Amino acid sequence: MQRMxxxxxxEVLEHVFSFVQCDNDxxxxxxxxxxxxxxxRWSRRRVFVGNCYAxxxxxxxxxxPELRSIELKGKPHFADFNLVPDGWGGYxxxxxxxxxxxxxxxxxxxLKRMVITDENLELIAKSxxxxxxxxxxxxxxxxxxxxxxxxxNCRNLRELDLRESEVEDLSGHWLSHFPDDYTSLVSLNxxxxxxxxxxxxxxxxxxxCPNLRTLRLNRAVPLDKLANxxxxxxxxxxxxTGAYSSELRPDVFSNLSGAFSGCKELKSLxxxxxxxxxxxxxxxxxxxxxTTLNLSYATIQSPDLIxxxxxxxxxxxxxVLDYIEDAGxxxxxxxxxxxxxxxxxPSDPFGPEPNVLLTEQGLVSVSEGCxxxxxxxxxxxxxxNAALMTIARNRPNMTRFRLCIIxxxxxxxxxxxxxxxxxxxxxxxxxxxxxxxxxxxxxxRVFEYIGTYAKKLEMLSxxxxxxxxxxxxxxxxxxxxxxxxxxxxxxxxxxxxxANAAKLETMRSLWMSSCSVTFGACKLLGQKMPRLNVEVxxxxxxxxxxxxxxxxxxxxxxxxxxxPRFDMPGFVWTIDEDSAMRLS
Amino acid sequence: xxxxxxxxxxxxxxxxFIPKEREWLVNRDGQRRHGPSxxxxxxxxxxxxxxxxxSMRDSTRKNPGxxxxxxxxxxxxxxMTQNISNGxxxxxxxxxxxxxxxxxxxxxxxxxxGYRGKTLHNQQQTKVPSFLQLTSPLQGLxxxxxxxxxxxxxxxxxxxxxxxxxxxxxxxxxxxxNSSQKRTAPGPVVGWPPxxxxxxxxxxxxxxxxxxxxxxxxxxxxxxxxxxxxxxxGLFVKINMHGLPIGRKVDLKAYDSYEKLSSAVDELFRGxxxxxxxxxxxxxxxxxxxxxxxxxxxxxxxxxxxxxxxxEGDMMLVGDVPWHMFISTVKRLRVLKSSELSALSxxxxxxxxxxx
Numbered sequence: 018m019q020r021m022x023x024x025x026x027x028e029v030l031e032h033v034f035s036f037v038q039c040d041n042d043x044x045x046x047x048x049x050x051x052x053x054x055x056x057x058r059w060s061r062r063r064v065f066v067g068n069c070y071a072x073x074x075x076x077x078x079x080x081x082p083e084l085r086s087i088e089l090k091g092k093p094h095f096a097d098f099n100l101v102p103d104g105w106g107g108y109x110x111x112x113x114x115x116x117x118x119x120x121x122x123x124x125x126x127x128l129k130r131m132v133i134t135d136e137n138l139e140l141i142a143k144s145x146x147x148x149x150x151x152x153x154x155x156x157x158x159x160x161x162x163x164x165x166x167x168x169x170n171c172r173n174l175r176e177l178d179l180r181e182s183e184v185e186d187l188s189g190h191w192l193s194h195f196p197d198d199y200t201s202l203v204s205l206n207x208x209x210x211x212x213x214x215x216x217x218x219x220x221x222x223x224x225x226c227p228n229l230r231t232l233r234l235n236r237a238v239p240l241d242k243l244a245n246x247x248x249x250x251x252x253x254x255x256x257x258t259g260a261y262s263s264e265l266r267p268d269v270f271s272n273l274s275g276a277f278s279g280c281k282e283l284k285s286l287x288x289x290x291x292x293x294x295x296x297x298x299x300x301x302x303x304x305x306x307x308t309t310l311n312l313s314y315a316t317i318q319s320p321d322l323i324x325x326x327x328x329x330x331x332x333x334x335x336x337v338l339d340y341i342e343d344a345g346x347x348x349x350x351x352x353x354x355x356x357x358x359x360x361x362x363p364s365d366p367f368g369p370e371p372n373v374l375l376t377e378q379g380l381v382s383v384s385e386g387c388x389x390x391x392x393x394x395x396x397x398x399x400x401x402n403a404a405l406m407t408i409a410r411n412r413p414n415m416t417r418f419r420l421c422i423i424x425x426x427x428x429x430x431x432x433x434x435x436x437x438x439x440x441x442x443x444x445x446x447x448x449x450x451x452x453x454x455x456x457x458x459x460x461x462r463v464f465e466y467i468g469t470y471a472k473k474l475e476m477l478s479x480x481x482x483x484x485x486x487x488x489x490x491x492x493x494x495x496x497x498x499x500x501x502x503x504x505x506x507x508x509x510x511x512x513x514x515x516a517n518a519a520k521l522e523t524m525r526s527l528w529m530s531s532c533s534v535t536f537g538a539c540k541l542l543g544q545k546m547p548r549l550n551v552e553v554x555x556x557x558x559x560x561x562x563x564x565x566x567x568x569x570x571x572x573x574x575x576x577x578x579x580x581p582r583f584d585m586p587g588f589v590w591t592i593d594e595d596s597a598m599r600l601s
Numbered sequence: 602x603x604x605x606x607x608x609x610x611x612x613x614x615x616x617x618f619i620p621k622e623r624e625w626l627v628n629r630d631g632q633r634r635h636g637p638s639x640x641x642x643x644x645x646x647x648x649x650x651x652x653x654x655x656s657m658r659d660s661t662r663k664n665p666g667x668x669x670x671x672x673x674x675x676x677x678x679x680x681m682t683q684n685i686s687n688g689x690x691x692x693x694x695x696x697x698x699x700x701x702x703x704x705x706x707x708x709x710x711x712x713x714x715g716y717r718g719k720t721l722h723n724q725q726q727t728k729v730p731s732f733l734q735l736t737s738p739l740q741g742l743x744x745x746x747x748x749x750x751x752x753x754x755x756x757x758x759x760x761x762x763x764x765x766x767x768x769x770x771x772x773x774x775x776x777x778x779n780s781s782q783k784r785t786a787p788g789p790v791v792g793w794p795p796x797x798x799x800x801x802x803x804x805x806x807x808x809x810x811x812x813x814x815x816x817x818x819x820x821x822x823x824x825x826x827x828x829x830x831x832x833x834x835g836l837f838v839k840i841n842m843h844g845l846p847i848g849r850k851v852d853l854k855a856y857d858s859y860e861k862l863s864s865a866v867d868e869l870f871r872g873x874x875x876x877x878x879x880x881x882x883x884x885x886x887x888x889x890x891x892x893x894x895x896x897x898x899x900x901x902x903x904x905x906x907x908x909x910x911x912x913e914g915d916m917m918l919v920g921d922v923p924w925h926m927f928i929s930t931v932k933r934l935r936v937l938k939s940s941e942l943s944a945l946s947x948x949x950x951x952x953x954x955x956x957x
Contacts, residue, residue, distance in 0.1 A: 098792030181799065188839075209799070213932070216914045239912065316803055338803065364803055366794045396794060423794050454795075480793065505792070 027052075031060045040065055059083060066090070067525050069107060069131065070550065073579040074115035085124045086150070087116070091131035093528045093573055094478075095503055097155065100530055100571070102556060104586040107131045117144035125150035132156070138163030142170035150176040160185035161210075168194035176204040180233075186212035189237075193218040197225075204231035208257050208288065213237040224249040230282075233257030236290045241269050247276035256280070258288030261315070265295045274299040287311035287336075294321045304328035311336040313362050319373075323348040333389075336360040339375040339396060346379030350386025358392040358417075359383055366396070366423060377404040384411040392417040399430040400457055405439025409446040418443055419454035425481035425506070428458040435459055441466030444474070454478040464488035468495020476501040489513035493520045503528040510568075511538035518542055521549055526575035533568045536560040542574070543592030550577050553590040560590055840934035842870045843905065843941075853928055859899055859920050866907060866936060867895040898936070906939045 025033075034057055037043055047057040063086040066072060077084075091107025109131045116123055123145045133156050141148065148171045153159075161184060167177065168191060192214040195202075202222065207214065216238065223229060229250050234243075238259030247253070263269055273296065277283070283303050292315045307329050312322065313336040322341045326332065332353040339361050341349075349356065361379070365372045377400045384390060384407070391414050400422050409415075429436055436457040444450060444467050453474060455463065459482035467474065468491035475498050483489070490513035492502065502524065510533035514521075521527055521542075536553060539560075543551040553560055554571035581591055841848040849869050856862045874895070897903025899920045907919040911930040919927070919934070 095792065097797055098795045099798070100792045181797065242913075313800065314803060362796065362800055363794060366796055366801070396796075421794055425790070425793065478795075480795070 027056050030056050034060055038063070062086060063125075064088070068575050068577070069109070069112065070579060070582050071525070071575060071577045074112045076579065078115055078119040082119070083122075084116075084120055085122060086127075087112075087123070087125070088127040088129075089131060090129040093130075093503065093526060094501070095505065095528055095530070096130055100505065102554065102586075102588060105554065105589065106582065106584055106586070108584055109133045110137050113137045113140050113144075117141075121145065122147055124148060125152075127152040127154070128156050129154040130156065132158040133163075134158050135160055135163035135166070139166040142166045145171075147173055149173055152176065152178040152180070153182045154178075155181045157183040161187045161189070161191040161212075165191035165194040168192065169196070172196075172199065173201055174199075175201055175228075176231075177202075178204060178206040178231075179209050180206055181209050184210055186210060188212070189214040190218075192222065195222055197221075200225050201228065202226040203228050204255075205229070206231065206233035206257070207235050208233040210235040211237070216242060220245060220249065226250075227252070229253065231255040231285075233287060234259040236260050236288075239263065240273070240293075240296065244269075244272040244276035247280055251279045252282055253280050254282045255285035255309075256283060256287070257311075258286070258290075260291045261289045261296060262291040262293040263296065265293065270296060270299060274302065278302045281306075283307070285309035285311075289315040292317045294318075297321055297325055300325070301328055305330055307332055309334040313338060313360065316340065316364065319345045327352045329353060330355075332356055334358040336362070338362050338364045339373045340364055341379070342374045343376055343379040343382070344374070346375075347382045347386075350382040353387060355389055356383065356387040357389050359387075359390060360394040361396055362394075363396040363423060371398045377401060380404070381407050381411075384408040389414070391415055394419045394421075394454075396421045396423060398423050399427070400436060400439070401429045401431045402434060402436055402439035402442075403429075403431065405436065406442040409439075409442040413446045413448065415443070415447040416449050417452040418447065418450060419452065419478070420456055421454065422456040425456070426458045427456075435462070437462040437466065441470070444469075444471040449473050452476045455482055456480060457482075460484050461488040461491070464491040468492050471496055473498055475499060477503070479504045479507055481506045483507045483509060486510050486513040490516060493517035499523075500525045502526075504530070504532060506531040508533055511535055514538055515541060518546055518549075521574055522546065522576050524576065526573065528571070528573050530554075530571040532572070534572050535566050536563070536569050537565040539569065539572060540592045548576055548578065550575055550581055551591060552585070554588060555590065556588045836928065838931060838933050840866065840869070840936065842873065842936045843938050845870070845873055851934065853931065858924055859927075862919075863895075863898045863907065866898060866934075870936060871895055895936070897939075902939075904939060905936050906942055907934065907936055908942075909934045 030053065034043075034046060037046060040063075043057060043061060047054045058080050059082065061081045062084060064077060064081055064084055065088045066077065067090050069089045069091050077087075089109065089112060091109070092101050092105060095101060096105070107130060109128055110133075113133075117140055121144065124147055126141065126148075127150070131153075133153060138159055141151070143166075151167060151171075151174070156179075159182075164177075164179075164184070167174065189210075189212050195218075199222075203226075205222075214235070214237070219238075220242075223232065223246055230253060232246070232250065232253055232255070234246075234257055236259055238246075240259065240261055240263040243258055247256070277300055280303060284306055286300065286303075286307060286309070289312055294317050297317070304325065305328060308331055310326070310329060310332055311334075312325075315322075315338065318340055319342040322337065322345045326335065326337075326341075326345070327348050329335075330352055332349075333355055335349065335353065335356060335358070337345075337360070341361065346361075349359070359380075361375065375397055377397060380393065380395050380397070381404050390412055393415065394417075397420075400420065405420075428434055429439070437460055440453075440455055440459070440463045444453070448470075450471055451473060453467070453471065453476070455478065461484045464483060464487070467477070471477075472495075474496045477492060477496070477499065479502075486509055488507070489504070489509040492499065493513060494517055499520075504527075507529075509529065514529075514534060515538055539551050539553050542549065552573045552575075553569050554573060555569050557563075557570065560567075560569055585591065836853040837850045838853060839848050840851050851862075851865060851869070853862070856865060895903060895905055898905060898907040908916050909919050909927075909931045910933045911917050912932055916935075922930075
């Protein structure tokens with residue numbers, strides 16, 4: 018092999034490698050031989066770091082000197098549901114500083130669940146002359162001032178996507194910082210912003226950027242402004258409306274309808290806050306072209322939803338509130354034969370009683386009617402093993418199945434049994450299942466099924482389930498491809514963790530909160546496994562001020578080659594090899 | 602606590618599993634304490650994933666006499682539980698030890714919550730024989746709820762218990778197998794249901810639904826965040842003054858006429874303007890006019906004029922339309938130098954707007 022490798026000049030190999038873009042394949046290439054490793058590292062342009070603490074910026078820079086694009090993820094997924102206290106970490110600052118010095122030609126930064134400040138944004142804006150793409154997904158720590166710096170300085174910016182980030186809204190004026198001669202915008206997503214942006218600046222920006230294909234407005238953009246925007250950007254492919262309400266006026270309606278009709282490329286719609294149903298027909302002309310429809314903020318009732326989705330024969334992705342009800346999902350099953358992804362969100366998650374007629378039947382209907390359905394997120398209040406088994410048999414091609422029965426510990430409503438066999442059927446039939454979220458009444462048995470069948474499973478979310486460590490042991494010992502495991506409020510303790518310690522090094526991370534893990538076990542793990550960071554998150558004070566058998570609040574374990582981190586707040590405790598308890 | 606080697610008292614069972622080196626392999630035949638009244642010790646082996654070595658599998662699967670299989674059954678399962686020893690049924694919920702406290706009448710919730718605060722020693726387990734037969738009728742599938750251990754940490758358990766208590770049904774009087782599980786509003790659990798903050802409070806459209814109360818020490822700052830900051834009590838709009846980098850906000854609902862607004866603006870900025878003129882090196886001759894009142898805001902007769910930006914983005918002169926109409930369309934205010942008025946495009950030059 019080595020002889021063959023040397024028989025090609027480096028340039029040829031590099032050219033061949035340039036056709037390989039997938040990270041896993043690139044990683045494989047780099048392990049073939051030293052020569053390939055060297056060529057590959059010099060030619061790698063894009064890197065994905067799934068856990069920003071798994072490696073240090075310096076290590077990345079040393080290995081890949083010519084990066085153009087980096088993606089980083091910070092906080093654990095459960096941070097989305099406020100389970101990670103503020104100040105835990107995920108700061109991007111050290112990365113930005115290091116990259117500002119090392120990668121003057123960096124073009125793309127994508128962050129998820131990280132903390133980024135205005136200073137960081139300003140550094141980005143000033144350091145990277147050819148900066149093109151900034152995606153901040155569920156990030157926080159910055160304000161519109163930082164955005165102004167990016168707008169003002171990044172002359173080649175193509176994408177500014179703030180999806181679901183928390184931005185301190187100081188003023189809507191930041192948008193005006195895009196220079197008048199700036200025309201390269203391709204994608205703008207400001208849907209998460211609360212305050213108004215300067216609308217005239219927005220209009221002018223949209224009008225002068227001929228390549229704009231994605232525009233996601235925020236709620237503050239009124240409906241009667243939308244038509245003008247659309248007329249300036251008829252080439253739009255993805256649109257997020259602002260508030261979709263206005264006094265019903267025929268001229269406004271016809272103006273809007275005409276504007277929509279003029280957008281011949283429009284395939285994705287979102288937004289739809291505060292929907293006035295009378296204005297929905299304005300989008301009917303384009304429904305047949307839609308592949309993605311996000312109505313998850315649209316508080317409209319089932320009949321209006323049915324009329325809308327009934328026309329979307331080419332829909333592939335539908336996000337909707339449970340106002341759609343079973344009847345609406347029947348309509349989806351009948352009309353949207355190409356549906357691949359369905360997400361049904363709860364309209365009234367904290368109400369004690371169901372407020373809509375949405376049951377397991379809706380999901381069963383869609384599983385029957387939509388042969389390509391492979392990704393499901395479904396909030397409901399009742400479920401049965403029979404329904405789950407039906408869904409499993411209907412859709413063995415399912416790859417992502419996340420079911421949230423709103424009340425924890427809810428059994429099969431028909432038989433009052435746990436839902437073990439139902440979920441067992443899911444993992445048994447859906448052999449390519451990559452992601453699974455459990456809910457309802459579940460014993461250790463479901464974990465045995467998962468450990469036995471879910472061989473391709475990469476991410477598992479568990480809450481209020483199981484009976485003993487055996488459950489956790491089944492998962493850790495059986496799921497060969499498990500990368501992320503997040504658990505809350507389950508009776509899992511030390512035994513399964515310690516017995517499967519080596520497994521933890523094969524995973525990206527493990528989160529356990531409100532379980533029965535003791536500090537002693539955490540210390541043991543921390544001492545024995547130097548390539549794991551074992552973080553005890555406990556806001557009650559030092560864990561050793563309580564008996565060692567006392568369960569800790571939260572545990573976050575992740576593999577790392579960077580050693581313990583140094584930016585831990587006071588409520589994160591970790592143990593290193595020399596057994597001293599490390600404080601922040 | 603320093604190191605594992607010294608923790609003989611705390612981890613007797615782990616000492617056997619964890620030799621000095623980092624070998625975790627356990628002698629399969631060792632360590633089995635198999636007394637009839639003892640709990641089953643779980644043999645743990647650290648091997649590659651998929652190594653189905655959990656020894657319980659081979660052990661007393663069909664050993665009904667083994668009292669270690671003390672499964673807690675819920676009332677509804679009593680007729681179906683064949684594998685459990687009868688004595689265990691009375692251990693339901695272990696009310697006295699259960700940190701949650703009250704006997705939870707609905708059988709469903711307790712099974713999920715009965716685990717709080719227990720330690721390893723009390724974990725018990727058994728094998729369900731037909732675990733691989735997915736379609737077989739559920740024979741004796743008890744929902745196992747373990748007895749809560751003695752409180753090892755009252756504080757922690759109380760916190761957890763408080764959370765659970767909040768969620769248990771308060772008024773369900775009988776354990777009726779009611780599929781809809783009617784109960785009064787359960788207390789909120791942190792992070793449950795798992796939806797993002799910006800998806801909450803959609804049904805009501807306002808903040809009338811209670812946001813989940815965070816049990817964390819850290820204030821749950823995102824829970825009350827709404828995408829649009831509409832304050833129903835007042836109408837706060839920004840007001841910027843020419844020459845001043847920092848603006849103010851005024852509550853327009855506090856006034857009912859243009860005159861009152863004008864005097865309010867005057868009060869807001871008078872002092873700031875004077876302060877700025879003081880610091881301005883070229884403004885020496887204005888020093889004697891310490892606090893010059895801002896007059897003539899509404900009729901362009903003074904040094905400054907009040908304008909506003911309406912809901913269509915146009916800059917309009919304040920004062921043309923009735924007050925209530927002004928209130929409904931105003932988005933922000935500006936105080937400009939009168940001398941600059943003509944340089945700006947004012948909305949009144951455009952087509953007549955009758956909309957409100």
